[in-house]
Amino acid sequence: MLDSLAPCTVPDLHAALALDAARRPVVVCASPRQAQALHEAHAGWRLAQGSEVWETPAILSVTAFTAELHERSRAALALAGAALPPQIGDGEARVLWRLCIDESREPLPLLRAGDAAALAAEAWQLCHEYRLALPLDAGGFADVERFNSWALAYRRRLERLGVLDAALADVALLDRARRGMLTLPTEIVLAGFEDLTPRLGDWLQVCVARGVMLRQLADEGRAATPRLVSAPDEELELRAAAQWARAQLQGAAERRIAVIVPDLGARRAAVQRIFDEQLCPQSDAPDAHSVARPYDLTLGAPLSQCAPLQTALQLLQFAASGLDAATRGALFASNHWGEDDDVRLQRCAFEARLRREGWLEADLATLLPLAPAALREGWRACAALLAPRRRAPSEWAEAFTQALAAARWPGPRALDSEEFQMLARWREVLLEFAALDRVLGRVPLSAAVSALRELADRTLFQPQAGKVALQVMGVLEAQGLHFDALWVTGIDDERWPPASRPHPFIPHALQRRHGLPHASAQRELAYARAQLDGWRRRSGELVLSLARSGDGRECAPSPLLADWQLPIETIDVAALPASWQLSFASSRVEAVDDAYAPPPAADAVLAGGTRVLGDQARCPFRGYAVHRLGARPLDVPGYGLDAVDRGVLVHRVLELLWSQWGDQATLLALSDEALVPQLQRAVDAALDELQQRAPQRLQAVLRGLEAQRLAALVRDWLDVEKARAPFRVLSLEKRALGAAGDAGAATTLFEGLQLRLRPDRVDVDEQGRRIVLDYKTGARKPPPWAGGRPEDPQLLLYALTEGEVGALAFARLAAGDVALQGVACEDGFAPGIVSYATERATRDAGSWAALHGRWRGELATLAEEIRRGWAAVAPKHPRQSCRDCGLHALCRIREDVSLDEGEEVAT
Numbered sequence: 001m002l003d004s005l006a007p008c009t010v011p012d013l014h015a016a017l018a019l020d021a022a023r024r025p026v027v028v029c030a031s032p033r034q035a036q037a038l039h040e041a042h043a044g045w046r047l048a049q050g051s052e053v054w055e056t057p058a059i060l061s062v063t064a065f066t067a068e069l070h071e072r073s074r075a076a077l078a079l080a081g082a083a084l085p086p087q088i089g090d091g092e093a094r095v096l097w098r099l100c101i102d103e104s105r106e107p108l109p110l111l112r113a114g115d116a117a118a119l120a121a122e123a124w125q126l127c128h129e130y131r132l133a134l135p136l137d138a139g140g141f142a143d144v145e146r147f148n149s150w151a152l153a154y155r156r157r158l159e160r161l162g163v164l165d166a167a168l169a170d171v172a173l174l175d176r177a178r179r180g181m182l183t184l185p186t187e188i189v190l191a192g193f194e195d196l197t198p199r200l201g202d203w204l205q206v207c208v209a210r211g212v213m214l215r216q217l218a219d220e221g222r223a224a225t226p227r228l229v230s231a232p233d234e235e236l237e238l239r240a241a242a243q244w245a246r247a248q249l250q251g252a253a254e255r256r257i258a259v260i261v262p263d264l265g266a267r268r269a270a271v272q273r274i275f276d277e278q279l280c281p282q283s284d285a286p287d288a289h290s291v292a293r294p295y296d297l298t299l300g301a302p303l304s305q306c307a308p309l310q311t312a313l314q315l316l317q318f319a320a321s322g323l324d325a326a327t328r329g330a331l332f333a334s335n336h337w338g339e340d341d342d343v344r345l346q347r348c349a350f351e352a353r354l355r356r357e358g359w360l361e362a363d364l365a366t367l368l369p370l371a372p373a374a375l376r377e378g379w380r381a382c383a384a385l386l387a388p389r390r391r392a393p394s395e396w397a398e399a400f401t402q403a404l405a406a407a408r409w410p411g412p413r414a415l416d417s418e419e420f421q422m423l424a425r426w427r428e429v430l431l432e433f434a435a436l437d438r439v440l441g442r443v444p445l446s447a448a449v450s451a452l453r454e455l456a457d458r459t460l461f462q463p464q465a466g467k468v469a470l471q472v473m474g475v476l477e478a479q480g481l482h483f484d485a486l487w488v489t490g491i492d493d494e495r496w497p498p499a500s501r502p503h504p505f506i507p508h509a510l511q512r513r514h515g516l517p518h519a520s521a522q523r524e525l526a527y528a529r530a531q532l533d534g535w536r537r538r539s540g541e542l543v544l545s546l547a548r549s550g551d552g553r554e555c556a557p558s559p560l561l562a563d564w565q566l567p568i569e570t571i572d573v574a575a576l577p578a579s580w581q582l583s584f585a586s587s588r589v590e591a592v593d594d595a596y597a598p599p600p601a602a603d604a605v606l607a608g609g610t611r612v613l614g615d616q617a618r619c620p621f622r623g624y625a626v627h628r629l630g631a632r633p634l635d636v637p638g639y640g641l642d643a644v645d646r647g648v649l650v651h652r653v654l655e656l657l658w659s660q661w662g663d664q665a666t667l668l669a670l671s672d673e674a675l676v677p678q679l680q681r682a683v684d685a686a687l688d689e690l691q692q693r694a695p696q697r698l699q700a701v702l703r704g705l706e707a708q709r710l711a712a713l714v715r716d717w718l719d720v721e722k723a724r725a726p727f728r729v730l731s732l733e734k735r736a737l738g739a740a741g742d743a744g745a746a747t748t749l750f751e752g753l754q755l756r757l758r759p760d761r762v763d764v765d766e767q768g769r770r771i772v773l774d775y776k777t778g779a780r781k782p783p784p785w786a787g788g789r790p791e792d793p794q795l796l797l798y799a800l801t802e803g804e805v806g807a808l809a810f811a812r813l814a815a816g817d818v819a820l821q822g823v824a825c826e827d828g829f830a831p832g833i834v835s836y837a838t839e840r841a842t843r844d845a846g847s848w849a850a851l852h853g854r855w856r857g858e859l860a861t862l863a864e865e866i867r868r869g870w871a872a873v874a875p876k877h878p879r880q881s882c883r884d885c886g887l888h889a890l891c892r893i894r895e896d897v898s899l900d901e902g903e904e905v906a907t
Contacts, residue, residue: 002196007218008189014045016187017057026068026185027059027217030192033298033473034480035059038191040467058185062200063166070173073182082181084172086163091432091455092439093165097121098454099439100153104146114454120150123505127151128167130514131198132506139507147505161438170199177206184210191217192480194530198514219482219537226535226542228491228557228566234547236573238271241487241545242278243573245470248485249279249294255484257470260535262490262498264299264474272297275472281579292417295470298477300462303429304453306422308410309461311336313453315407316400319386320449322363325355325637336411337404338378346372355635358697381406388445396448397434418463425461475531486539492546492555497521497528528560595872597624605747605754606866610794612755613862616870617789618881621891624871633886640702645690647777649706650813651760652686653679653714654775655732658761663728667721675718683710716818717811724820724830727763727771748801751863759798760811769806771829772798776810783810785823785851786841788858789876795822796855809833 008016016025029035038059046054060068070084077083088096097117127134135148158165164172176182184207193216196204204214231237241259248257261271279294303309314331317323323331332347350372354362364386368379385403404410410423433452440451490496501518502508511519518524535542544566546555557568574581606612608627616623625631641649657678661667670678687707691698698706747754763771774795784790795808807829809822820832825848827835836842836851845851873891875881888894 002190002193002216005190005214005216008215009218010041013189013217014042016189017042017059018046018049018054021055023186024057025187025189025213025215026065027057027189027191028065029059029061030194030480031477032061032064033477034192035061035064037481062203066170066173066203069177069182069184070169073176076183077176077181080181082176082179084164084169084176087169088158088161088163088165088439089432089435090166091429091458092436094118094121094454094458095436095439095451096154096157096165097124097150098451100150100157104150104153114457118458119503119505120147120154123147123503124151124154125167126503126506126516128171129197129199130516131202132510132514136507136510139509141507143504144507163438174202174206177203177210180210184212187213187215189215189217194479194527194534219534223533223536224539224542226544226564226566227569228561229543229545229569229571230548230557231545231571231573232547233549235270235274236575237489237545237547238267238274239278239575239577240571240573241489242275243578244487244543245275245295245472246278249470255469256482257485258478258481258483258487259470259472260475260478260486260488261472262475262488262495264472268297268299268301271472277577277579279470281577292466294468295472296468298462298471298473300460302457303422303425303459303461304456306461307334308336308419308422309426309456312404312409312426313449313456315382315404315409316386316449316452319364319382319403320446322361322366324361325359328354328362329634334411335413337407337409338411339408340412343374346374350375352634355637356694358637358694360637360639360696378407386445390442390444391448392442393436393440393448393451394434396443396445396452397430400448400452401430421463422461425459426456429455429459479534480538482538483540485541485543486535487543487545488535489545490547491544491558491561493558494553494555496558496560497524500524525560528558532560595620595870597628597869597871599867599869600628600753602752603754605756607756609756609758610797612753612866613793613797613859614791616862616866617791617793617876619873619875619885619891620865620870621873622875622881622885622887623866624869625887625890628871631887631890637696641690641697641706643778645694645697647775649683649686649690649710650713650777651775652689653682653710654717654761656682656685657714658729658732661729664721664724664726665728667718679711679714680707683707683714686710713813713815713818717813720811720819720831725765725828727765730762730764730770731759732761733758750797750801751860752867753863755797757797757801759794759802762798762802765806765829767806768804769825770802770804771807771809771824771833772802772805773809773811774798776812777814779814780812780817780821783821783823783841785839785855789862790855790858791876791881793859793862797859800852800856800859807833 013025013027016023017027018024027035027038029038039057042057042059058068074083094117097120098113101113101117101120126132127136134151136144138144138148158168173182177184188204188207193200208214229240231240238261245257245259248255261267264271275295275297276293280292304313311331311334314323314327314334315337318328318331329351332351333344335341335344338344338347350370354367354370359367364379364383368376368383371379382403385399385406391399410419415423429452433455436451440447443451498518500521500523502511502520503516503518506516508519512523515523517527544561546557548555557566600606606627608615612623612627615626660678684707687698687703687710691703746756748757749755759772760775761773763773765771772795781792784792784794784796790796795810799805799808806826807822807824809820809824809830809832812819812821820830822829822833823836823839823842824833825836827838836845836848842851845854873893875893875897878893878897882888882893882897
């Protein structure tokens with residue numbers, strides 16, 4: 001049909017749009033963006049003609065055109081008794097689809113019901129756009145059968161409500177147009193259409209039958225001969241396009257320039273980053289907010305992903321059903337709510353406490369009594385406004401607005417232009433949500449927040465760019481537009497023509513027969529050819545580009561370019577933007593050796609005990625950051641107890657037992673009947689202390705299981721204790737048996753360092769020799785006497801600071817590994833404690849005293865490093881030492897060392 005239409009040149013169109021209303025044509029465009037471009041072009045033509053004021057011409061998209069016909073004919077339809085039923089908005093339609101899917105009797109619940117609802121709504125629209133009769137012939141396909149049942153339920157809901165959606169309203173309006181009940185224009189000019197859908201074809205047939213003149217806007221100029229360029233990879237291809245665009249912008253003014261990225265939706269963040277680096281480097285400034293960009297980036301991001309709105313939705317979710325630890329941490333750290341930074345820091349400290357206590361998920365009502373006093377007032381106001389009772393969406397919308405205001409959202413900082421636009425769009429979404437009363441009725445808070453989030457997820461936000469010469473867009477957004485210069489990326493044999501993507505809810509054979517978008521390879525081929533032809537006809541200068549490699553593959557130019565025999569220009573693009581290179585060239589580089597930190601004061605007591613030396617051995621930077629700066633990663637709450645909790649429990653149970661017994665003889669004298677209750681009391685006492693410290697990590701069921709595990713583990717360990725030579729316990733946690741007071745108050749001077757040492761336990765045998773024990777509940781590691789720079793130096797340090805030490809050993813209490821592992825001045829202490837003279841790592845020492853001297857030398861080296869402030873990022877074993885460190889963001893070791901499994905470590 002398009003080929004048979006008379007052409008209309010652009011000058012003729014502008015002249016026709018300047019006629020009086022009776023003779024003025026209506027322009028129907030392929031996209032709203034093209035309609036906007038034609039409006040701007042006509043305004044420029046009017047100004048050039050000397051006009052100062054003129055009536056806005058009817059330049060409309062297809063949807064806006066039919067809505068205009070309905071509006072102009074509304075009164076006549078009402079008088080004729082043919083008025084259309086009320087029409088619901090897109091938001092209401094999406095909610096109805098979601099309700100139909102949620103209430104369907106599926107064998108298993110859908111994991112992503114929201115996405116299924118969006119696909120069903122899209123299939124419904126396609127069926128009406130391409131005139132596919134419902135229900136569809138499923139042909140045994142389960143997805144099509146599901147869509148048929150959902151569509152039937154959706155149609156019945158519309159009938160019960162007495163409303164129409166956009167697709168049904170269009171069908172009803174077309175029927176009234178066929179019956180001559182609509183006021184049609186005298187002339188229609190089509191602009192930007194490559195082909196016609198059956199829906200638009202039906203409308204045009206009705207218009208022709210009613211005597212409407214149809215014309216088609218002709219393309220300007222002749223077809224351009226494109227350039228074909230290739231870059232090494234996709235990143236550099238985008239950089240080349242951005243550099244080209246910058247050069248174009250520096251040329252003549254009032255030019256229309258565009259860069260088309262076919263997969264812009266998936267690469268939007270990368271595209272924006274690269275174009276910002278090239279065109280507005282000032283956006284890298286730390287305090288930059290919403291820098292005015294000299295380009296317009298289409299395909300906005302979902303409104304729910306914009307930072308202020310993400311915070312708003314998280315706040316409402318926090319009140320409705322709670323948040324997991326990761327989302328709660330992001331919310332508490334956000335600067336888009338609360339009065340000031342002091343309040344935000346208090347929230348962050350509160351979150352750190354919640355993580356230590358093991359709060360995996362929690363809601364506002366649960367945490368309100370636990371919150372610091374400075375936070376409670378605002379939180380209490382939010383909780384009161386969002387009381388859990390059923391309300392209509394319009395009532396919830398008002399409550400949401402008031403609750404967010406009580407939470408001081410969107411924060412204390414003045415809004416910039418982009419954030420102001422976000423809030424304006426948010427208010428529109430709230431109005432759309434408030435209109436759901438007839439669809440949802442009265443719903444609880446959780447359902448209201450879920451519906452609002454779904455609306456925000458499906459609403460795209462794109463900030464107003466003002467009038468700019470450069471547009472970065474996807475393929476569909478460029479349809480029908482004319483450019484002075486155009487660059488198109490991704491024209492390679494893998495992505496152009498694109499692969500077919502049939503809709504899952506419509507039979508594929510039916511899609512191919514009716515020519516639905518993305519239905520077949522033939523359809524994509526025809527579409528790709530039409531796009532290439534359109535770009536040539538509508539561009540003064542055309543550049544096509546491809547990346548030679550991407551995703552591990554080698555790419556060649558699209559086979560659709562073969563007939564043109566274009567030479568391939570290889571371009572070399574700098575990996576860094578010019579602004580960065582210029583800044584580096586003009587800067588003075590000052591090298592600072594940051595391997596040394598200020599040394600500790602001579603009388604300073606270093607917190608951490610023996611871990612000060614152990615962390616220095618693992619990595620000097622870790623030792624400095626943890627024990628001098630107080631840096632530590634946030635706890636990651638999980639289900640049940642972690643390894644630290646289990647270690648603390650073992651330590652505490654054994655401390656309670658040996659405080660009561662005092663020596664091995666008492667243990668040996670106990671019968672099983674007498675031992676069990678004592679052991680159970682110690683286990684219960686230790687679990688009570690842990691439950692008080694971290695109540696969320698120790699639920700009732702887990703407590704029972706942990707009590708059984710702990711009792712069995714300690715019973716096995718006591719069997720090991722019974723096999724030892726006779727001994728008595730001298731001290732526990734540096735506290736003499738029977739003594740009171742704080743065991744951690746005393747300090748020990750070792751090689752110039754003031755340290756607080758707390759050996760788990762010190763025993764003494766019948767000969768007066770001391771045995772130092774350190775409890776270990778994890779997997780075995782090489783003992784500290786087996787190599788230099790000991791990472792677990794506690795036993796060595798205790799041996800050097802305790803008098804008359806005859807043996808030192810790890811007491812291993814782990815599943816499947818309950819035993820002693822130690823070294824002594826001679827044999828006979830206990831199974832697992834061997835003489836230094838027979839131990840492979842120590843048998844070269846001349847004597848027990850000489851071995852002590854070796855250990856003192858190793859630890860003195862570490863102590864000297866600490867005194868000198870040695871804090872280099874130099875892990876002993878990069879992958880092993882850094883695996884559980886948690887300070888990677890602080891030391892930035894990943895810039896130089898790979899820590900991923902399976903990759904070679906470079907040091």
